[in-house]
Amino acid sequence: MYLRGVSFTYAGGALPALRGVDLVVRRGEMVVVMGASRAGKSTLVKVLNRTIPSFQPGSLQGEIWLLGQRCEQETVADFAGRIGLVAQDFEAQLFSTSVECEVAFALEQFGVSPPEMRQRVHAALRSVGLEGFEERDPATLSGGEKQRLAIAAMLALEPELLVLDEPTTDLDPLGKEEVLAVLAGLRREGRTLVVVEHETIAAEMADRVVFLAEGRVLADMPAQAALRSPEWFRCCAVRPPDLAVLAHGLGWAEPVRSVEQAAARVRERLMPVQKDDRAAGQQQGEASGHDVLLVAEKLSLRYEAHAPPALANVSLTIRTGEFLALLGHNGSGKTTLAKCLNGLLRPSDGEVRWKGVPILSIPLAERAVAVGYVFQNPDHQIFADRVWDEVAFGPRNLGLSEQAVAERVRQALGAVGLLERCDDDPFWLTKGERQRLAVASLLALEPQVLILDEPTTGLDYNEQRQTMELICRLHRQGMTVIMITHTAWLVAEYAERVVLLHRGELLFDGPTHELFARDDLMNAARFRVPDIVRLGQRCGVRVRSVEELVRMVGRRSEDR
Amino acid sequence: MKLSIYVVANTPLHRLHPVVKVVGIFCFFVAAFTAGSPIQSLPLAAVVGALLWLGGALANVWRFRWFLALVFFMTFLVWSLFFHSEAPWFAWGPVRLGYDGVRFALATACRLTTFFAVGLLFLSTTRVEEFADALGMIGVPAKLGFVMTLAFRLVPAFVDAALSVVQAQRCRGFDFDRGNWLERVRHYLPVIVPVFIGALRRADLMAMALEARGFQLPGPRTSYRTYAWGWGDAIALVGSVMLAGTWLLWARFAGGN
Ligand SMILES: Nc1ncnc2c1ncn2[C@@H]1O[C@H](COP(=O)(O)OP(=O)(O)OP(=O)(O)O)[C@@H](O)[C@H]1O
Ligand SMILES: [Mg+2]
Numbered sequence: 157m158y159l160r161g162v163s164f165t166y167a168g169g170a171l172p173a174l175r176g177v178d179l180v181v182r183r184g185e186m187v188v189v190m191g192a193s194r195a196g197k198s199t200l201v202k203v204l205n206r207t208i209p210s211f212q213p214g215s216l217q218g219e220i221w222l223l224g225q226r227c228e229q230e231t232v233a234d235f236a237g238r239i240g241l242v243a244q245d246f247e248a249q250l251f252s253t254s255v256e257c258e259v260a261f262a263l264e265q266f267g268v269s270p271p272e273m274r275q276r277v278h279a280a281l282r283s284v285g286l287e288g289f290e291e292r293d294p295a296t297l298s299g300g301e302k303q304r305l306a307i308a309a310m311l312a313l314e315p316e317l318l319v320l321d322e323p324t325t326d327l328d329p330l331g332k333e334e335v336l337a338v339l340a341g342l343r344r345e346g347r348t349l350v351v352v353e354h355e356t357i358a359a360e361m362a363d364r365v366v367f368l369a370e371g372r373v374l375a376d377m378p379a380q381a382a383l384r385s386p387e388w389f390r391c392c393a394v395r396p397p398d399l400a401v402l403a404h405g406l407g408w409a410e411p412v413r414s415v416e417q418a419a420a421r422v423r424e425r426l427m428p429v430q431k432d433d434r435a436a437g438q439q440q441g442e443a444s445g446h447d448v449l450l451v452a453e454k455l456s457l458r459y460e461a462h463a464p465p466a467l468a469n470v471s472l473t474i475r476t477g478e479f480l481a482l483l484g485h486n487g488s489g490k491t492t493l494a495k496c497l498n499g500l501l502r503p504s505d506g507e508v509r510w511k512g513v514p515i516l517s518i519p520l521a522e523r524a525v526a527v528g529y530v531f532q533n534p535d536h537q538i539f540a541d542r543v544w545d546e547v548a549f550g551p552r553n554l555g556l557s558e559q560a561v562a563e564r565v566r567q568a569l570g571a572v573g574l575l576e577r578c579d580d581d582p583f584w585l586t587k588g589e590r591q592r593l594a595v596a597s598l599l600a601l602e603p604q605v606l607i608l609d610e611p612t613t614g615l616d617y618n619e620q621r622q623t624m625e626l627i628c629r630l631h632r633q634g635m636t637v638i639m640i641t642h643t644a645w646l647v648a649e650y651a652e653r654v655v656l657l658h659r660g661e662l663l664f665d666g667p668t669h670e671l672f673a674r675d676d677l678m679n680a681a682r683f684r685v686p687d688i689v690r691l692g693q694r695c696g697v698r699v700r701s702v703e704e705l706v707r708m709v710g711r712r713s714e715d716r
Numbered sequence: 717m718k719l720s721i722y723v724v725a726n727t728p729l730h731r732l733h734p735v736v737k738v739v740g741i742f743c744f745f746v747a748a749f750t751a752g753s754p755i756q757s758l759p760l761a762a763v764v765g766a767l768l769w770l771g772g773a774l775a776n777v778w779r780f781r782w783f784l785a786l787v788f789f790m791t792f793l794v795w796s797l798f799f800h801s802e803a804p805w806f807a808w809g810p811v812r813l814g815y816d817g818v819r820f821a822l823a824t825a826c827r828l829t830t831f832f833a834v835g836l837l838f839l840s841t842t843r844v845e846e847f848a849d850a851l852g853m854i855g856v857p858a859k860l861g862f863v864m865t866l867a868f869r870l871v872p873a874f875v876d877a878a879l880s881v882v883q884a885q886r887c888r889g890f891d892f893d894r895g896n897w898l899e900r901v902r903h904y905l906p907v908i909v910p911v912f913i914g915a916l917r918r919a920d921l922m923a924m925a926l927e928a929r930g931f932q933l934p935g936p937r938t939s940y941r942t943y944a945w946g947w948g949d950a951i952a953l954v955g956s957v958m959l960a961g962t963w964l965l966w967a968r969f970a971g972g973n
Contacts, residue, residue, distance in 0.1 A: 211924050236930040248921040251869055253720055257845045260940035262929035267936045277940065291724050295876055313929065500883050524889030536877075537884035539910035550888035583917065601888060 157181040157204070157317060157348060162218030163371075164199055164208060173199040175371040176218070186340055186349040188358045188379070191368035192393035193588050193616045197352045198244060200368065201321045204350055205241040206232045223316055237266055240315030242323045244587070244614070246306035247533065255281070255297075255305055256290040262313045280312035283338045285331060296459065299532045299610070300326040300486030300642075307335060318342070318349045325354075325613040326532075328485045328642050330682035336361055354616055356397045359383055367392045384411050393616035395645065398687040398702050405706035415687050419694035425709050446475040449511060449605060449636060450527065455496055456505035457489075457660075466492045467503065468660040474605065474638065479631050481647045481668070482640045484657035485682040490640045491532055493657065494607045497638070498527035521554055528603035532610050532640075534587075534594040543569070543585075543593060544578040550601040568600035571626060588619040595626070605636040612643060624650060644686045648672070649700045656681050669698050719872040719879075721776055721839040728948055729771040729841045734850035736949045741838040743960035748830040750967040753819075757826035760963065764833045773840030780836060788829045795821030844868045849939050858937050870915070877911045 159179040165172040173196045181187050191197050202208040209216050210231035220227040223238055232239075243249055252258035259280055263273045281287055284304040289297070294305055303326045310318065318339070324332040332355075339349055340361040351358055359365050365382040367374040375388055382388055386396035386404055399412050406425075412418040451474070457467040466489045474480065484490050495501040497508055499515045508515045510526050518526065531537040540546035547568050551561040569575040572592035577585065582593055591611060598606060608627065612620040624646060631637050641647060647654060647668060654671050656664040658680050664671050671677060672685045673693060685693075692699035699705045723730075732740070744764065751757040768774055777784070799821060801814025844865050851861035882892065882904070892903045926932075 205928070207924055210927075211920060232924055232927040233930075233932045236928055236933065239928070241928050243921060243925070245921060248918045249925040251873075251922055251925070253722060253844045253869065254724075257843070257940060264937050264939055265930035265933050267938050270938055270940065270942055273938065273940055293720050293722075295719055295872060309929070495883075498887065500887060520886055520891040521889040524887065529887050531880075531884065535914075536880040537887075539881045539884060539907075541910075541913075549885070549890070553889035553891075597888065 157223065157350075158219075158221040159203070160219040162203060162216070162220060164203060164216045165214050166199075167213040167215075169214070171371075173371055174203065177368075177371070177373055179366065179373065179376070181348055181350060183348055184343050184346045185364065186343055186351065186362045187364045187366055188362040189350060189352045189366045189368055190354070190359070190389070190392045190394050191374075191616075193586050193619060195368045195392070196371040197368055198321055199371075201241075201319050201350070201352055204317075205239050205319045206230060206235055207241075237262070237313055238316050240310040240313055240318045242306050242310050242320045244321045245535075246303050246323075249306050249309070250294040250302065253293055254290065255286060255292050255294060258294055258305060259309050259312045262309065266313075276312045276314070280308040283311060284308045284335055298487045298491060300328060300331065303327060304331070304335070304486070311338070314347075316347055318347060318351075320349070320351045322352050322354065322614060324358075326486070326610065326642075328682040329644060329684040330679075331486055332642075333357060333684075354394055354614075356383065356389065356394060389617075393618040395617040395620075398645075398691075401702045402688065402691070402705065405702060406709060415690050415694065419691050422691065422705070422709060423695050446477055447511075448473055448475055450474040450497060450515075451509045451512075452493075452497060452506070453509070454506035455493070455503045455508065457492055457496065457501065457503045465504075465660050467496065469506075470657070470660070470662045471506075472655060472662070472665065474636060476604075476636055477631075477634060478636050478638075479650060479652050480636075480638045481651035481654045482638060482657065483642075483647065483654055483681050483683055485680075488657040488681075489660040490657055491609055492660075494529055494609055494638070494640060497605075497607060498529045499523055500529065524550060524553065524601050525603055527605045527607065528598035528601055530594050530598055530606070530608045530611060532613075534590040537594050537597070538582045538590060541581055542578075543574060543580050543582055546582055546593060547597045547600050550597060554601070564600045564602070568596040571599055571629075572596045573622070588615045591615060592623065592626075595623070599630070603635070605638065606630065607638045607640070609640045610642065611639065612641065612646065620646070642683075644684050645688075645701070648686050648689050719876050721836065721872075722843055723772050723776065723840045725772045727771050727841070729767065729837075731946075731948065732841075732952055733943050733945055733949045734842065734846040735853050736953050737838065737842050738847065738850040738854070740952055740956035741834060743956035744834045744837075745831065746960045747963035748827060748834055750963050751823075751827050751830065752967050753823045753970075754826045756963065756966055756970070757823070757830050760959075761826070761830045761833065763959070764830060764837055768833070768837050768840070771837060771841040773837060776836055776840050777833070780832075784829055784832060787832055788825045791828050792821045792825040795824050839868070846941065849941060849943070852937075852939075858935065859931070862931070873918075874911060874915060877914050878907050881907045881910055 159177055162174055162177045163172050164174045177200065189197055189200060199208065202212060203220065204222070208214065222235065250258055252261055256277055259277045260273055263276060281290065284307050286301065286304050286308060289301065294302060297305065307323055324335055327335060336358055339351065342349065359379050359382055362379045364376065365379050366376045367388055369392060374392070383397060384400060386400045389396035399418055402418060403412050408421070452470060452472040455467050455470045456465055458465045470493060482490050482493065492501065496503050499508065502516060510518060515523060538546055540549060544565060547565045548561050551564045566575065569578055572595055574589060574593060574596060582590060585593060595608065595611065612623055615623060627637055628650065651668050653666065654664065654668050655662065656671065656677060663680060664677050672689050678685055688699060688702050688705060692705065697708065699708065747760055751760055768777055796818045797811050797813060799817030801812045801817040804812040804814035806813045847868065848861045848865045851864060852858050886892065893900055
């Protein structure tokens with residue numbers, strides 16, 4: 157696969173999305189493409205899978221060779237079965253009525269014999285962890301399960317070249333590792349992969365990393381070299397690996413390979429560890445003693461009579477001013493619980509009470525100012541054709557005057573940095589902007605509790621930081637925050653309390669550091685403790701971020 | 717919430733060969749349409765009811781109870797008021813309420829409701845993919861078959877999109893259930909626009925997903941689902957053809973209306 161001087165400008169777009177991109181990928185290679193949002197990653201992907209130019213009008217220049225063939229007018233169809241794709245919006249790719257029919261669809265078109273088809277379908281479902289879901293209707297899967305299905309449908313086809321646009325955004329951390337490992341393993345069969353990812357874990361498995369910025373290739377280097385130099389990741393808005401940043405921050409010359417190795421080095425420098433450092437991570441303390449806002453009592457919910465329950469006997473108390481993270485593997489019932497907490501779903505058993513009153517008996521307008529819920533997929537909640545109207549919808553329902561509504565909308569849009577886009581159609585925004593718009597539309601209601609369902613998926617690191625800063629600001633102003641997430645460092649740095657769901661049951665409810673010390677629970681949750689936290693545990697200090705440890709070590713050296 | 721009508725189960729009805737299902741349902745439709753009076757519709761409705769029970773689909777009847785009731789009563793109301801009765805009890809402009817009007821309205825209402833019940837039976841026991849396979853086996857080109865079944869795939873997707881907009885709006889304090897029933901219906905209307913626009917946006921991606929998975933290939937195609945003919949199929953086929961025949965003869969000799 158070979159690109160030379162490829163440029164593309166979307167019809168109606170002022171600036172080119174790609175400017176003179178050169179890229180060579182050899183057979184059997186895995187290349188990870190990284191870049192900030194709007195860097196042109198998705199455009200590159202579309203060029204590689206021929207969505208551009210066949211589905212996307214615009215002007216394309218340059219020389220493109222795919223699978224040893226010079227491309228001029230070839231369309232997606234000409235490469236069907238040879239180039240596999242998973243689009244960023246994976247939900248729209250699904251159209252069958254059962255999981256196995258979805259995976260089999262492509263194989264049927266190619267006339268694969270039924271016994272072989274059966275075997276390939278099962279293999280593909282197994283490699284993404286969807287065995288046992290064969291008969292399910294794709295529309296009823298959880299977010300992460302849908303994404304797994306989209307990947308399986310592509311894997312079953314066994315294409316020569318796989319072009320994947322952020323294929324693991326909604327997966328739980330272990331699932332992400334497993335799926336990436338499956339993909340990386342395809343190289344052995346001589347398949348070629350181009351994967352757009354925001355996380356360094358993908359780079360660890362790749363041969364090469366390509367950094368993209370403003371439509372240009374900024375750097376193209378072997379993965380190992382890239383992993384040692386956090387600056388590249390930073391400038392492409394990717395969160396660099398903890399250990400590399402630490403090595404950098406502490407001025408270590410040779411690279412560290414493992415947490416153990418780093419721990420040994422840090423331990424020397426941290427030597428007499430004092431009590432006050434041990435408690436460093438606990439400054440914010442527990443929120444006990446505050447008013448109880450929301451109580452969930454023995455919630456159970458079954459979507460279908462014969463299916464296992466999505467929630468089983470979950471009890472939870474939420475007090476004012478808490479910052480709570482809700483964790484759990486894909487399909488563990490997080491979204492379901494969140495929807496119960498604000499009354500969107502009625503549990504089959506048990507009750508949710510808001511300040512002592514059953515939430516389902518509270519009028520909707522009051523419920524909306526009590527508990528706000530930001531959907532997992534922002535596209536499921538955005539319906540207006542103007543950013544302004546989208547945000548104004550909520551306050552208008554509260555019966556405020558037009559003036560008060562305008563004031564609230566301005567504030568909410570200002571808080572997420574979208575004020576100057578207020579006349580745009582929400583669908584012109586990037587995924588990150590839509591995500592923030594979704595947050596803004598609930599902020600305008602000024603709810604006391606805000607539930608965010610994976611608010612940072614598909615965002616680059618800078619955007620994730622911005623989103624988190626926004627959420628923290630709201631939290632400081634007194635909002636109670638419940639955040640569902642699969643991102644380990646977010647939990648480590650921001651959450652005081654975590655609640656862990658596992659197959660609909662509540663497994664753990666307590667301080668973050670306690671959970672992180674329990675390997676059994678972390679595995680059940682299919683979660684990964686961030687390297688820096690593990691490092692801290694090895695050294696007997698409680699740290700939340702690399703910066704904190706660097707500061708701590710720095711202080712200790714000065715003392716000596 | 718469950719959106720598709722299909723009931724995941726393994727009943728004798730589910731196991732029927734898809735061609736038998738399609739032909740059988742066609743026969744039932746014929747019977748439902750030829751039934752010219754409630755006397756002729758009711759036994760048919762009983763047969764369909766029994767089959768719905770056999771297919772584990774009674775829950776679907778319950779789910780769609782309001783829809784079925786609405787079809788029945790609206791049809792009855794409209795036809796009884798506007799049928800051109802010979803000797804009306806009451807006449808006012810185009811409205812002519814009379815015995816033959818009421819009779820005809822009742823027959824039509826029964827006929828239409830049975831018709832929908834038959835449709836429900838089919839969708840409860842047949843996957844969209846099976847339907848497409850059956851069309852393929854009776855000679856419809858695969859692409860055309862897919863397009864013909866597209867509606868059945870898209871309707872649940874539409875409903876799903878609509879429900880999520882409804883949820884999003886409820887979440888922000890919009891009460892759909894406020895006011896009388898007319899106002900309630902009006903609250904749902906604005907939901908249709910974003911759903912429709914969303915569907916158009918999705919259609920593009922779906923076309924791409926289809927192409928990438930070889931939808932445009934000339935064939936030959938295979939099917940993941942394997943079907944075998946069994947005794948049950950023969951019985952069902954003969955049974956439904958006889959049923960259609962019986963009703964055709966009955967309607968012809970007993971006379972409609
Ligand atoms: N509408 C539905 N009908 C049937 N089952 C459903 C439906 N929605 C969700 N489920 C099932 O309920 C379980 C919990 O789903 P839920 O969406 O709460 O998971 P989640 O924890 O949010 O997962 P993810 O991390 O993938 O978003 C899953 O096994 C899912 O397949
Ligand atoms: Mg979820």
